[in-house]
Amino acid sequence: MLAREARSLRVLVIEDDARLRDEVVRTLVAEGFDVAAEGDAASGLHRAAGTPFDAIVLDRMLPDGADGLDVLRRLRALQVATPILVLSALAAIADRVQALEEADDYLPKPFAADELVARLRALHRRAGRAPHPHVFTLADLEIWHLQKAAVRCGRPLDLTDTEFRLLALLAEHAPAPVTRGMILEQVFGWRSGLDPGTVVVEVAVSRLRQKLDKPFDQPLVQTLRGRGYALAAPQRQG
Amino acid sequence: MRSPPRSARASGGDAALLGRVAVAYAVAFALSISALAGLAYWLAERHARGQLQAEVEADLRGLSGAEALGLNELIDAVLEGAAPRGAGGGRAPPPPGRLWLLVGPDGACPLARGPRAVLCPTGSPGLAWPAEASAAQGWIRFDASFGEAWRPALGRIAELPRTGHRLLVARDLAPVAALRAAIGPPLAAAVAIALLSALAAGLLTARHLMARIERVNAFCRSLGHTDQTLAPRLPVQGGDAFAELARNLNEMLDRIEVLMRVATEFSHHAAHDLRTPLTRLRLRLEAALRVQRDAPAAEAVADAIEEADRLLDTFARLLEIARIEAGEGGDEKEVDLAAAARDAAALLADTAEERGVRLRLALAPARLARGSPAQLRVLAANLLDNALKFAPRGSTVTILTGTGPEGGARLEVADHGPGIPPEDRERALRPFVRVGRGPQPSGSGLGLALVRAVALRHGLSLELADNAPGLRVRLDAPCAASPPRSIEAEAQMPRSPRRAAA
Numbered sequence: 001m002l003a004r005e006a007r008s009l010r011v012l013v014i015e016d017d018a019r020l021r022d023e024v025v026r027t028l029v030a031e032g033f034d035v036a037a038e039g040d041a042a043s044g045l046h047r048a049a050g051t052p053f054d055a056i057v058l059d060r061m062l063p064d065g066a067d068g069l070d071v072l073r074r075l076r077a078l079q080v081a082t083p084i085l086v087l088s089a090l091a092a093i094a095d096r097v098q099a100l101e102e103a104d105d106y107l108p109k110p111f112a113a114d115e116l117v118a119r120l121r122a123l124h125r126r127a128g129r130a131p132h133p134h135v136f137t138l139a140d141l142e143i144w145h146l147q148k149a150a151v152r153c154g155r156p157l158d159l160t161d162t163e164f165r166l167l168a169l170l171a172e173h174a175p176a177p178v179t180r181g182m183i184l185e186q187v188f189g190w191r192s193g194l195d196p197g198t199v200v201v202e203v204a205v206s207r208l209r210q211k212l213d214k215p216f217d218q219p220l221v222q223t224l225r226g227r228g229y230a231l232a233a234p235q236r237q238g
Numbered sequence: 239m240r241s242p243p244r245s246a247r248a249s250g251g252d253a254a255l256l257g258r259v260a261v262a263y264a265v266a267f268a269l270s271i272s273a274l275a276g277l278a279y280w281l282a283e284r285h286a287r288g289q290l291q292a293e294v295e296a297d298l299r300g301l302s303g304a305e306a307l308g309l310n311e312l313i314d315a316v317l318e319g320a321a322p323r324g325a326g327g328g329r330a331p332p333p334p335g336r337l338w339l340l341v342g343p344d345g346a347c348p349l350a351r352g353p354r355a356v357l358c359p360t361g362s363p364g365l366a367w368p369a370e371a372s373a374a375q376g377w378i379r380f381d382a383s384f385g386e387a388w389r390p391a392l393g394r395i396a397e398l399p400r401t402g403h404r405l406l407v408a409r410d411l412a413p414v415a416a417l418r419a420a421i422g423p424p425l426a427a428a429v430a431i432a433l434l435s436a437l438a439a440g441l442l443t444a445r446h447l448m449a450r451i452e453r454v455n456a457f458c459r460s461l462g463h464t465d466q467t468l469a470p471r472l473p474v475q476g477g478d479a480f481a482e483l484a485r486n487l488n489e490m491l492d493r494i495e496v497l498m499r500v501a502t503e504f505s506h507h508a509a510h511d512l513r514t515p516l517t518r519l520r521l522r523l524e525a526a527l528r529v530q531r532d533a534p535a536a537e538a539v540a541d542a543i544e545e546a547d548r549l550l551d552t553f554a555r556l557l558e559i560a561r562i563e564a565g566e567g568g569d570e571k572e573v574d575l576a577a578a579a580r581d582a583a584a585l586l587a588d589t590a591e592e593r594g595v596r597l598r599l600a601l602a603p604a605r606l607a608r609g610s611p612a613q614l615r616v617l618a619a620n621l622l623d624n625a626l627k628f629a630p631r632g633s634t635v636t637i638l639t640g641t642g643p644e645g646g647a648r649l650e651v652a653d654h655g656p657g658i659p660p661e662d663r664e665r666a667l668r669p670f671v672r673v674g675r676g677p678q679p680s681g682s683g684l685g686l687a688l689v690r691a692v693a694l695r696h697g698l699s700l701e702l703a704d705n706a707p708g709l710r711v712r713l714d715a716p717c718a719a720s721p722p723r724s725i726e727a728e729a730q731m732p733r734s735p736r737r738a739a740a
Contacts, residue, residue, distance in 0.1 A: 020517055206586055206592070
């Protein structure tokens, strides 16, 4: 873990909209990534094939009618196995299904910076086949992944499957926030892209809080407005 | 391209139409053939009769000339005409079918000699002067004996002014009758044969036409749901009305295709051109939020992000509804509504528990031949979420899948909330419409519109009904074997009796 974090993640961004590209680069640099960027299919392909990256962020709609998925296929044909996250303004269910069949991950526009960062980290983790650490610890919370158990202050928490999956997801990304979309997808397996328009995420978080935070004086599940939820020990104010 | 099986009602209607066309064709054809045969019959008979009449008139003229020479010359001429003197001086038998009769002013036959069969008006059957016959009558018909049989004869009477005698010249009508007998039955047979062949030809023609119409119909039915594309075109053969119809339909399809492409491109461009700047906006707001130390300002930025997300959610739903209504599918496979219902129930189980609502699942297999699992999952989740929003604490929401009375797949979600009054049910399915169901929980107002779009896309009829109390939403596939229908299927509210025959 430490070895991987010792150098920053090298990410290539292939996105035709210059201002969005700058924004993404700025966001990723702020997260400590080592970022390169290209604006069209040909130079993106050239750069991706010639330089090793840990992950590629690839827009589906590129100039001159090029489809990002074609770039992806050509990279795969060139034996470039770098994990690729496809960005798309086409958020229809069908587009998402098609993209997910080929890409390693898919993020519809508009996306949250936190989600892009979290997904890139997850992609890289998966590619490196680094397993979850068996035990995650935050303040007085311990999460035992193999046993699917969580313990706080030495007391085991009686969590349902859903609650444990949510807690594990929050822990995986902690202290970075996890968005509603990520929770829907990774806790509930809701991959169709269309938010069912429900309050399932809010309900799940509230139920987790009931068991994880309510009996204790220090809340660990934080709501970051406009960003999502994060697992973090509250900062001592002064 | 294979046409879907046609309903019994449609083919019954076709058979009736086929029969009507064939019979009308046969009747018209038979009428004209009969008229033609009748004309031929009449002309032939008139010709034969005219010939007899010409002979009679020629005889009368000759005999009148003989009378001018004297009575004996007349009698000789009559005798000669009736039975010409042979070479040996004896008289030959009279030519058949010829009848001359001469009577004096006293009504007696002036001829004591000669073949009586020819000349004497009385004394032998068949040779009586026709009752009350006179020259003024012109042509007369009467029965006369020719040899052994009585037969109709046609003749004329002449008054001989010099001697006061009257002369009847007639001809046997047997040749005319024979002609009639000779041409009548064959003509009738010809008419009968023509009638039958007209009927057969009518049926064949009608069937041929119906087959060509059916090809067009099958083509139209196949569009939109067999391969989800408007690419196929009707073959244009020859230059008849069907070729014209095919050309017109093809041109119409061309125009529709262009319109659909424009609409699709528009939605893609709108999606791209709005989403990309909105992504920039969101990233900037997030960056601002991360560095913001001032709490009220951070609140404002977070509010802005949440508003942007709501805007985007609505926008995404509208686009998705438009895409589904345009028949854009993607993942098409055999699907089970029970799986969609189970996924939706799993997603919302905790929500139901939080709200104190029991979920009752009665899930039997309810398969559709083709459908999008993702869309059906969204449909089921929306229905269930909607039911949970309105269900009172302590009540039960039921999700049921299985087969309807007609064997088609069925999905039903029922709650015991305030329900929707009948007059508002149609409106409730439109985008952004919220109908009075008590206090309005939050939501985009697009849930039921999305449900409706997915239902139509899968050929499911959508019915909102009273659950006494509450709302029961029921989706029914028309029948087990039917292919999914496209947007031409209308939601039925409530289901009208005329169904699915169109």
